[in-house]
Amino acid sequence: MPTELSVNLNAVAMLRNRRDLPWPSVTGLGRIALEAGAHGLTVHPRPDQRHIRFSDLPEIRRLIDTEFPGAEFNIEGYPTPEFLELVRAARPEQVTLVPDDPSQPTSDHGWDFVAEAAFLKPIVTALKGEGARVSLFADPEPEAMTAAAATGCDRVELYTGPYGATHGDADAAAREIERLGRAADAALATGLGINAGHDLTVANLPALVARIPHLAEVSIGHGLTADALEHGMAETVRRFRRACGQSV
Ligand SMILES: CC(=O)[C@@H](O)[C@H](O)COP(=O)(O)O
Numbered sequence: 402m403p404t405e406l407s408v409n410l411n412a413v414a415m416l417r418n419r420r421d422l423p424w425p426s427v428t429g430l431g432r433i434a435l436e437a438g439a440h441g442l443t444v445h446p447r448p449d450q451r452h453i454r455f456s457d458l459p460e461i462r463r464l465i466d467t468e469f470p471g472a473e474f475n476i477e478g479y480p481t482p483e484f485l486e487l488v489r490a491a492r493p494e495q496v497t498l499v500p501d502d503p504s505q506p507t508s509d510h511g512w513d514f515v516a517e518a519a520f521l522k523p524i525v526t527a528l529k530g531e532g533a534r535v536s537l538f539a540d541p542e543p544e545a546m547t548a549a550a551a552t553g554c555d556r557v558e559l560y561t562g563p564y565g566a567t568h569g570d571a572d573a574a575a576r577e578i579e580r581l582g583r584a585a586d587a588a589l590a591t592g593l594g595i596n597a598g599h600d601l602t603v604a605n606l607p608a609l610v611a612r613i614p615h616l617a618e619v620s621i622g623h624g625l626t627a628d629a630l631e632h633g634m635a636e637t638v639r640r641f642r643r644a645c646g647q648s649v
């Protein structure tokens with residue numbers, strides 16, 4: 402099975418939040434992503450709602466239910482009672498639990514599965530009972546995968562931030578790919594499925610997919626949104642020039 406792509410809408414929401422206007426539309430861009438063949442949509446609502454607002458969740462749920470049945474809604478976040486209430490209402494197909502502190506600018510590490518086992522197990526069980534697949538954000542450490550599987554989760558999402566940060570350094574990238582690959586091998590051996598994400602791009606994705614052929618899903622937001630801006634800019638400038646009355 403080829404690796405599925407889930408489009409993370411956080412960056413679109415961040416642009417939307419610059420003004421009290423409804424564009425760029427989070428559900429509108431989500432629709433374009435799904436029409437283009439994305440497998441699903443990812444959001445990571447943070448407690449301060451700095452990008453995804455809690456009110457976006459029911460709208461994305463409605464978009465998928467009414468126009469794209471079968472698409473996957475993936476909600477990521479730290480499992481506070483408030484987050485778990487949002488998840489219950491939005492009925493995502495997948496929940497990705499991330500050990501983020503509210504003050505973190507972005508996600509930068511996976512769970513300590515041994516230290517957090519007693520906290521995670523009942524939450525994983527409850528979410529699975531509500532019908533969601535549960536994935537846990539994980540550093541690429543092969544020796545941690547047995548403890549990850551013991552939580553009862555379905556998948557781990559391998560944190561690819563350090564791999565993304567190696568751009569331009571082929572040796573460092575090869576080392577990170579091998580670390581991710583060995584963690585994926587260990588996860589597979591325990592029966593876990595494998596997702597991956599953070600700072601993935603068109604440039605760094607092919608080597609990851611080649612090393613981890615069983616990679617089920619990647620979720621990508623920042624790099625994908627940057628790519629959309631770069632590749633959409635020329636056509637948009639032509640549209641605005643026409644709107645100025647220029648012949649283009
Ligand atoms: C779990 C993960 O790596 C991403 O969801 C990341 O947390 C994106 O969040 P931000 O868009 O807030 O940086």
Ligand SMILES: NCC(=O)COP(=O)(O)O
Nearest residue numbers: 598599600620621622623
């Ligand atoms: N789950 C990881 C994810 O959604 C990645 O987001 P980004 O780093 O590509 O913005």
